[in-house]
Amino acid sequence: MKIEIWSDYACPYCYIAKERLEKAMNDLGIKDQVNIEMRSFELDPNASYKVVSSTEDRFAKKYRLSNAMAAERIRQIEQLGREEGIDFRYSTTQYTNTMDAHRLTHYAEKQGNKTIVEDLFKAYFTDNLELSDKNVLKEIAVKNGLDENEVEKVLNSNEFESDVRKDESQAYSMGIQAVPFFLINGKFTLNGAQNVETFKMALKEAIQDDIQNNDLSGMSCGIDGCY
Numbered sequence: 001m002k003i004e005i006w007s008d009y010a011c012p013y014c015y016i017a018k019e020r021l022e023k024a025m026n027d028l029g030i031k032d033q034v035n036i037e038m039r040s041f042e043l044d045p046n047a048s049y050k051v052v053s054s055t056e057d058r059f060a061k062k063y064r065l066s067n068a069m070a071a072e073r074i075r076q077i078e079q080l081g082r083e084e085g086i087d088f089r090y091s092t093t094q095y096t097n098t099m100d101a102h103r104l105t106h107y108a109e110k111q112g113n114k115t116i117v118e119d120l121f122k123a124y125f126t127d128n129l130e131l132s133d134k135n136v137l138k139e140i141a142v143k144n145g146l147d148e149n150e151v152e153k154v155l156n157s158n159e160f161e162s163d164v165r166k167d168e169s170q171a172y173s174m175g176i177q178a179v180p181f182f183l184i185n186g187k188f189t190l191n192g193a194q195n196v197e198t199f200k201m202a203l204k205e206a207i208q209d210d211i212q213n214n215d216l217s218g219m220s221c222g223i224d225g226c227y
Contacts, residue, residue, distance in 0.1 A: 057070075
């Protein structure tokens with residue numbers, strides 16, 4: 001089974017949904033049978049490479065809320081993350097541009113590494129690090145077994161930017177306007193941080209579809225006879 005996930009590292013619901021999907025796959029005992037491919041979707045391509053505001057101030061401005069209301073909404077999202085076992089510290093995140101993190105993800109996947117995604121989310125939402133900081137990204141990459149010199153070359157270039165743009169263009173062509181967005185076997189879609197049971201239902205549907213598609217052999221004749 002192949003699951004493509006469009007997400008951004010600055011998206012709290014993307015991290016929450018990732019954990020819920022993991023639980024659903026584990027509950028069904030199919031995690032080893034699923035190939036997950038991360039797709040890039042920058043929520044704010046023009047975000048600064050330096051922190052320019054607090055999470056609360058940015059949240060209040062974006063959603064036209066008072067700071068008190070923004071703080072409460074942030075607290076509620078943090079609680080959702082903690083219910084999934086994440087040490088979720090959304091209120092103190094350091095919001096910056098995520099292009100380099102997405103480029104690094106594409107490089108890591110090319111090297112066959114899937115674990116870096118979890119560490120990048122953790123770096124942002126738990127450790128509250130700046131994902132625009134190339135030293136932060138390099139440290140995470142090396143921790144995941146990637147070659148330090150190669151990672152440095154990638155980060156100091158524009159390599160894999162075209163891959164990020166390709167992901168985003170595909171998303172726009174599919175009408176994706178919000179993340180997380182899940183495409184299962186190129187056929188079944190889910191939008192948003194669904195609960196574990198909903199993920200399980202979608203996965204079961206995809207499994208059943210696979211079984212049906214692989215059992216469509218009708219009567220035929222060959223050189224040894226007809227069956």
